[in-house]
Amino acid sequence: MGQYGEQKYWEERYNTEQAPFDWYLRYQHLKPLLAPFMTDESCILDIGCGSSKLAEELYDDGKKNIKCIDYSANIINKMQDANISARPEIDWAEMDVKAMSFDDETFDLIIDKGTSDAILCGTDSYAQLSSMLKEVSRVLKKGGVYVVITYGVPATRLPHFEKEEYGWKVDKLTTPKYEGAPPNQVYYLYVMKKVSEEKEEERNDQEDEVAVTIESDAPPKMSSPGAETGASPSTNEGNGDENLIDFDPPPEMQ
Template identity: 40%
Template sequence: MTKEKGQPQAYGDESYWDNRYSQDVGSFDWYQRYGGLAPLINMYMPKTNNLLMVGCGNAVISEDMVNDGYQTIMNIDISQVVIDAMIEKYKDMPQLQYQRMDVRSLGFKDGEFDSILDKGMFDSLMCGSSAPTSAASMIKEVRRVLKPGGVYMLITYGDPRVRIPHLKSEEAPWEIKLHVLPRPGSKRAHEGTSRPITEPVSLGEDLTLGPTFKLEDPDLHYVYVCIKRGGNAVKRPSGDAKVDIKLCAKSQLISNYEV
């Protein structure tokens, strides 16, 4: 789908993804493969969890998780084309289920899932039309279908300055932990890091990073571990949550199969 210069891609439209997956018949994992995320997923999501994978696409991460012992993963995507392909591909792997569904309007009951994994789904909506509205609808639905104490793990290019405002609200209070890991193939990945990826990054009381932390780093992925809880509402930070066009451009690089 062709867009005029400066307009967001139609990442929230079913037709965009149907067209894309009709052409891309192979498999592709956005941002990170399971091997890079396994320490975090294993730490926060027990293998007996009833797990939801949002925006599954044609990625193999769910297959890799089953091979690592995960027992039940429901995979959803807005594209019927890719869902049909994945149902056929994994017809002999009963641990994996696939349904065509819009993450902004989930057809699951309240508190149905222990864990929800999002590898690029939120970023996709943030690069589409009506981004703030779509993002708010998604977060509301994600929280609704999570059990109390359940975990929503968001893997994204968005640093806390542009992601926390969407996650932090009176309607959806979370306990939020942040982990940072290098993008596969990046300079940071080759150089290594002294910080284990399982060690959370310290956040301030306002859930932002300190002034010395470099933001908008294209070599980093941010992993927000959002734990559903009750209690007092979290005060919304000042200012409206807006689309970050630079992050959308970085997401487009990844969508062009840069891994």
């Protein structure tokens, strides 16, 4: 499964694979979950689009301002050729999600269906995902939403998503893997809403008020273990390999 994080794997796969492939869920299942975050005028980005039919189905549902990126030139060329007549307004581009060429604050909605999961299967996965999330935050509009559809449980995903530097608030949703699935058979949707400037100022003011209150009520400081020797608390950065344990390859959906 480590190959899912490697560009060479996807180029070779798309060179031989002809049928569309959708990770996890198709648009008809995701539509009611995505609907609150988009209108027909929304500027939408599908990152790591692969051969998914998501963009095509969004387009057929009235969303015409769609951009799709993937670092596989092979699949971008195939998808562009397949849609040039029926869906000419979809913009397909070969691009690395960790170094996007879009302007700051371009998109109202960014959809990640399995791309984060693939990155977490690769080498130096934590740093690679961090680079991607910084870029996603950069190109997402204030008030815009980044939605991640994944098998990843909160314990393995929230530590990556809930970082102040990205400037968003994270909510978690779940949806059954299939109709009639037991309660423990779910996919997760992490919804990151970029904080507007007004909300950010309001939040900063609230944090300042809390800080003043805490400082005024705080007891005398106690030395932490190791303070006398200058020792630092131990850390375990990890490389993402533990994320492979809960990998649940979805069935191909035609």
